[in-house]
Amino acid sequence: MSTVDQGLAAKFRGSSPTETSGSDKTPIVILGGGIAGLSAADTLSARGYNILVIESSDKCGGTHRSTEIGPYTFDAGSIFYEDNARLFSLAEGLRDLCPPVRRVQRRITPDGQLKHYPIEPRDLMSWPKAxxxxxxxxxxxxxxxxxxxGTLEAICRKRLGETMFAGTGLRSYITRFNHMPPGEIDEEFFFHRMGFIEKATRGRALMQSAFRMLRKKPFRRGKRSPLRVRPEAGFDQLFDRIKAQLEARGVQFRLAETLQTISPAGDGFDITTDKSVHRAASVIGALPLDTLHRALFGTSSELRSLDLMTLFVSASRLDPEAGNVLFNFHETGRWKRATIYSRLYSDRDTTREFLAAEVTLxxxxxxxPEAAFADFSAHLSGLGLAEDLRLEGHxxxxxxxxxxxxxxxxxLARILDKVTGAGVIPVGxxxxxxxxxTAGGVIAQVARELDAAALPDRPAARPDDRTLIAV
Known part of the structure; x- marks a missing residue:
């Protein structure tokens, strides 16, 4: 069995493993307490495994966070759920906490108008005939x-033509999102991030749209699926209840612990955080893949990702036609999407509108944040869509x-092979x-990944078993 190196031994002096990695009491450690991590904990604890969840934040939810600032509640993360969302299966009563809502999505077009989101063929009918x-x-x-x-530029031009690609504002939105032109982005983005456009620009779908345009028939057919929105008080109501139900089942949590290293130890692993060393029979990684790679091998994976900055904003007025979710397809402005909470939670004790604007970095x-807000404020004010904007936080x-x-x-395939080859199971x-x-997509994929994983066949330990090696 491996030992903690001298530097860690000095940090955690006096510590030694109290369980062998082959013990039935040794847990499966899940790294990350977001939706993927909690879903994995729910699935595996229901199968009888002893589970320990380690999360760097002081609360569960991962990227789904809410922040109270005065009379406002702001978020990072998607706040909408289908009425039958898989998330609601993680604890009793979750659906009842989420009020029903009608999502009204709009986009700012290149000429500054407010149109439906996503792009609809009927919007093109307002273009001059020529x-x-x-x-x-x-x-x-x-x-x-x-x-x-193989580039996003080529597939978009083939499916839409240059005139529609640029004229709808889609090129501007893609460039804004990625901070590089579509000619430098893989066409994989088209199929993974632009699902609606991909489906709508298939040959048969285009023919159907053209026929409906000529017949002047509506493009949206059938009833919309019912939606719900996160609780008015924020995400904590959802994730605290999920955590409590998992704890009642025997799942242990270590919050506010940051992963440092993952080391092989006998037929298991030692998980070193900034506070402790934990013994694990298996490791489920619901953290960023690069974080797992660094913890395992001490080097970057070289996979590149975009950070997201969310601005918390209030305003004395927003255009009433802006809906409750607004996308920026205009030629200017750094922000990509704004969610207007005051139109989803109308009984807040404030006369001001409040919203969150997303900016990729x-x-x-x-x-x-100050520079991004100045740009956001100037953009909306200049288009006449908002007045008296204030930055409340970020x-x-x-x-x-x-x-x-x-x-x-x-x-990605190479890095995943390397991580899984080291015995860690990345999910989500x-x-x-x-x-x-969607959260439902994450939960469904986690279930598939766990079904395919080679996990030890051992029963759960008693809820009072401890695997903490050191403090």
């Missing part, structure tokens, strides 16, 4: 002549989005370094 004719001709020519070269750039989510660089898939959006847009 411009629309050019766009249709461009689309037909691109379908025949545009060559795909270029790789290697430090957060600049938060940063590290490694929020994978950057789809050319060759990313091969690099962060652990697998991929885009999963």
């Amino acid at each position: 411009r629309l004719a050019v766009a249709v001709a461009d689309l037909l020519w691109s379908r025949l002549a545009q060559k795909q070269d 270029p790789v290697g750039h430090s957060p600049d 938060t940063i989510v590290s490694s929020a989005y994978p950057l789809y660089m050319p060759g990313r898939q091969a690099d 959006r962060q652990g697998r370094f991929e885009y999963l847009p």
